[in-house]
Amino acid sequence: MPKVGIIYNDTKPVACRVATELDEKLRQLGYDVHRLSGAGGILGYSSPDDPVQRTPIEDLVPPHFDADMDFAMVLGGDGTVLAAARQVAPTGVPLLTINTGHMGFLTEAYLNQLPQAIDCVLSGDYTIEHRVMLVVQMFHNDQLAWEALCLNEMVLHREPLTSMCHFEIAIGRHAPVDIAADGVIVSTPTGSTAYALSAGGPVIAPGVPVLQLIPICPHSLASRALVFSDHELVVIHPANPDRLVMVVDGNAGCYVLPEDRVQVMRSPYSAKFIRLRPPEFFQVLREKLGWGLPHIAKPTSVELP
Template sequence: MPAVGLIVNDGKDLAVRTAASIEARLTAAGHQVVTASSSGGMVGFANPDQHLRTLGYAACVPAGFHSDMVLAIVLGGDGTVLSAARQTAPIGVPILTINTGHLGFLAETYLQELDQALERVMNQRWTVEERTLLVVSVLRGDLRRWEVLCLNEMALHREPLTSMCHFEIAVGRHVPVDIAADGVILSTPTGSTAYALSAGGPVITPDCPVLQLTPIAPHSLASRALVFSDEEPVTIFPATPERLMMVVDGSAGCYVWPEDRVLIRRSEHRARFVRLGEHEFFGVLRNKLGWGLPHVAKPEGEGGVTG
């Protein structure tokens, strides 16, 4: 009996109701269905007064999920997808993302297309697109204090009401650089359309084997986004006496102290997305972010400025 996973944002009634409907349909078709909450991949923010999370990133894999699963269907918004990637990548299970949230930038399909999507799944008419994942580790000496998988980005920044920070950053074998800024973002191509885009970084197509380093509010005209090979590990040393805040994919994080360092490297695992048709990245940019839409001047009398 083929096994299928269901990862659900169980804080949303629509996602829960849809999951029950999908489970009934797949069970009737002879599939074994294993359901999990997406909260298992939302590592949360570690308490600074306690030991950081020392379990490896594979601890996010839900109970009952295994590498022989056909796929996992994900119900929720983009945050749920980021969580589901952590839950499935260590065992190589592909995810079909069905949007029940708002923007749905990472969604493959929508509720109004659910019947057609399930039909394609049950008839095995789908392909898999792989995306780069990062392993983000907080180290103190030889001790790994915390670790998590990352699909979008790692952001390391100052706390509110504190001053600008300095970061010493070593990219692979290259000479370390010093960046003075409110923070830095290290993102994958998938994450180039998220926080890094808001900080002025470029959009990178998902098939490019690169990473992007983007300063947040840099104190220099020379500090701009840098794109480099994803084979290069990155180590960030906080060159500031105050603790910093690190947030990964918006749902995981911890404090980073002056004696810590953050190591970011490409994971051996990949996020595997089910595609029901040809995935047109430029089309997603256009539909979700308005990229490349033609500029049409307003005629006189409709709010245009006349001279």
């Protein structure tokens, strides 16, 4: 019996309703269906009383989601897609993403296109796009204390009401650099249209084998975004006396103390997304972010005296 999965945002009534309807429909078609909430991919935030809450990467894989699963559908917005990718990337299961949220930058189809999307996938009329993911790790006293998969970005920043931070950052074999800023971002090409874009970084097309490092509000005109090979290991040491906060993909984080270090590297796992048409990145930029839209001021006809 073929096996499929459904991952949905259980805080949104429309996603819950559609998940139930899809479950019934696919079972009638003879599929073994496994349904779960995308909340399982959210690692949660640390607290001062519990500064590190480590869940090993492979432990996030849900039961019954394995290489035998044909595909999984994700019902939600970008946050649900990010959580689902973290859950299933180690299994290699491809994701059909349906937007029931707002922006939906990472989703493939809208809810009103769901019947056609299901027909295409069940008939095998689709391609699979691979997106690079990162492994983010925090070491305390040289012991691995926290880790997570990352599709968009890792952000290491100061806590509220503390001063500007200093970061000593080494990329690959290159000499370390010191950056004074409110924080730093390490982003994938997928994440280049998220927080990295808001922080002044360039948009990077998917498939380009690079990462980018972006200082947040740097205290130097020379500190700008840096693009480098995604095969380079990034090591960050906080060079200040206050603890920092690390957030991955906006929904998982931990505290980083002055004696800790953060490592970011390309993951052996990639996020696999089902594409119902050839990927057209510039069109997505145009529709979602308004990139490339014409801005032409046409003069009004005025009769001269």
